[in-house]
Amino acid sequence: MSRFVPVALEHASRLVNHGPTVLVTSAHGERRNIMAAAWSMPVEFTPPRIAIVIDKSTYTRELIAASGSFGVCVPGAAAIDLTYAVGTASGRDIDKFDAFGIQSTKGQILGVPLIEQDCAAWLECRLISEPHTEAAYDTCFAEVVAAAADERVFANGHWSLDESNAELHTIHHLGAGKFARASDVRQARALPR
Ligand SMILES: Cc1cc2nc3c(=O)[nH]c(=O)nc-3n(C[C@H](O)[C@H](O)[C@H](O)COP(=O)(O)O)c2cc1C
Numbered sequence: 764m765s766r767f768v769p770v771a772l773e774h775a776s777r778l779v780n781h782g783p784t785v786l787v788t789s790a791h792g793e794r795r796n797i798m799a800a801a802w803s804m805p806v807e808f809t810p811p812r813i814a815i816v817i818d819k820s821t822y823t824r825e826l827i828a829a830s831g832s833f834g835v836c837v838p839g840a841a842a843i844d845l846t847y848a849v850g851t852a853s854g855r856d857i858d859k860f861d862a863f864g865i866q867s868t869k870g871q872i873l874g875v876p877l878i879e880q881d882c883a884a885w886l887e888c889r890l891i892s893e894p895h896t897e898a899a900y901d902t903c904f905a906e907v908v909a910a911a912a913d914e915r916v917f918a919n920g921h922w923s924l925d926e927s928n929a930e931l932h933t934i935h936h937l938g939a940g941k942f943a944r945a946s947d948v949r950q951a952r953a954l955p956r
Pocket residue numbers: 784796797798799800801802803816817818820821822823824846847849850851852853854855936
């Protein structure tokens with residue numbers, strides 16, 4: 764059963780603020796795809812905008828250029844193997860959804876594939892055409908038009924990570940298939956001065 768609930772757009776940037784490795788989904792006509800991306804970040808709160816480096820050689824870039832949209836799904840620790848698998852195979856060779864048994868729904872606004880199983884959140888993103896940054900730096904800007912998150916880890920605009928939801932803690936790529944989980948949350952306190 765899905766525990767995803769809508770996230771207010773003014774809070775959408777918080778879903779990627781801490782730099783999780785994400786899954787970028789794309790579709791055009793009958794074609795669909797998914798890849799891993801470690802290089803993403805928010806660039807504006809309202810309207811929520813993000814930037815992601817997506818190499819121009821990827822099948823993902825081809826589908827995003829054709830459709831003008833993509834999905835960003837935030838995998839939990841339960842999806843580490845899946846994240847690495849979709850980041851080390853190309854959709855030009857296989858349908859990764861079929862090959863890895865990935866269940867997806869269609870975003871209501873842009874129709875992009877969205878994954879909830881073993882994920883903490885998703886964002887539907889409309890590409891902001893920036894031909895120079897796309898060509899020179901492989902950096903794609905987008906506006907987030909809808910977002911949702913699993914209420915067990917993100918509710919009322921805030922992450923809540925503890926032992927009860929460890930498999931939904933976001934993941935951070937250290938290199939060569941090793942990931943760290945976002946855990947051990949600490950609250951900053953004011954320094955005496
Ligand atoms: C953990 C991980 C993080 C990655 N991060 C990025 C990234 O930020 N940008 C990028 O272009 N490729 C990244 N990649 C590589 C792509 O996911 C990979 O090239 C993928 O096969 C492209 O798939 P596609 O051709 O089906 O689009 C990453 C791979 C892994 C395993």
